[in-house]
Amino acid sequence: MGLIPEQKITTALRMLAYGAVADQVDEIARMEKSTILKSLMRFCRAIESIYTAEYLRKPTHMDLERLLKKVEIRGFPGMIGSIDSMASFDTWIWHTFFGVPGAQNDPNVLTQSPVFNDILQGRAPKVTYEVSGRMYDGPYYLADDIYLRWSTFVKTVPRPRSAKEKHFGRCQEGCKKDVERCFGILQAHWAIVRGAARLFDVESLRSIMMTCIILHNMMVEDEYDYEAVDEYEPDMMNNSRTHMHNARQNDLIEHQWALKQAVHDNFWTDRHNSEFRTIFDNIPTFPPVE
Known part of the structure; x- marks a missing residue:
């Protein structure tokens, strides 16, 4: 049986998220090192080609x-x-x-x-x-x-x-x-941005960085509360x-x-009013003089 898409996407995400090299992923994914690297670059190119226009757009x-x-x-x-x-x-x-x-x-x-x-x-x-x-x-x-x-x-x-x-x-x-x-x-x-990406060539580095930034913006869009x-x-x-x-x-x-x-x-005005009210409330009252 051949490899399923979920296997390839999982290995790509593990390398991006954990900075793992292909040798650390091959046993988990049951894939060859060359296949893992090829899957990573195909994943990055797919993300870049599909989502760049939306997630690296100019501000509207x-x-x-x-x-x-x-x-x-x-x-x-x-x-x-x-x-x-x-x-x-x-x-x-x-x-x-x-x-x-x-x-x-x-x-x-x-x-x-x-x-x-x-x-x-x-x-x-x-x-x-x-x-x-x-x-x-x-x-x-x-x-x-x-x-x-x-x-x-x-x-x-x-x-x-x-x-x-x-x-x-x-x-x-x-x-x-x-x-x-x-x-x-x-x-x-x-x-992978912290160090593992240095093992790739220049064009692969560019594609990996673009993919990480696009995925980062996706997370910001999903998690940030703009109404707060x-x-x-x-x-x-x-x-x-x-x-x-x-x-x-x-x-x-x-x-x-x-x-x-x-x-x-505002701080001193509020404090002055508070102190004035305290003094006024503490003024003793005397019975009227008959």
């Missing part, structure tokens, strides 16, 4: 509306993700780019990536939002200080001095880490592109500081 209007609603609660209106991970707050990965040879830093990889092609060709999503009383057009990404000062980036303050700049730096880094945690989740679910209320409190504790970056960064600094002050003022 509904997707953008949901993303912008969430990030506005976090104090970053207009932000659609982190440029380092190209993922959103729900850890959905929107863009992948492979094939850059050798050791290269982030800006060099970015210049070879097609991520901003739509913006350069005038097909950027139409997003309008207000920060500290000033209107802005076009979304932006959170970025490290190594990137250029483009209008599509909001970077942290490299050497914060004032309390406002320090507070903004904490908020920017915290929001960026919330997005970039998708790398840890991806590696936890698909252990996001409980968030701010931490209590020279060109046109450069001008736009500086202006938006300064406005976001003011916006984050205003959120912090609002929480602080």
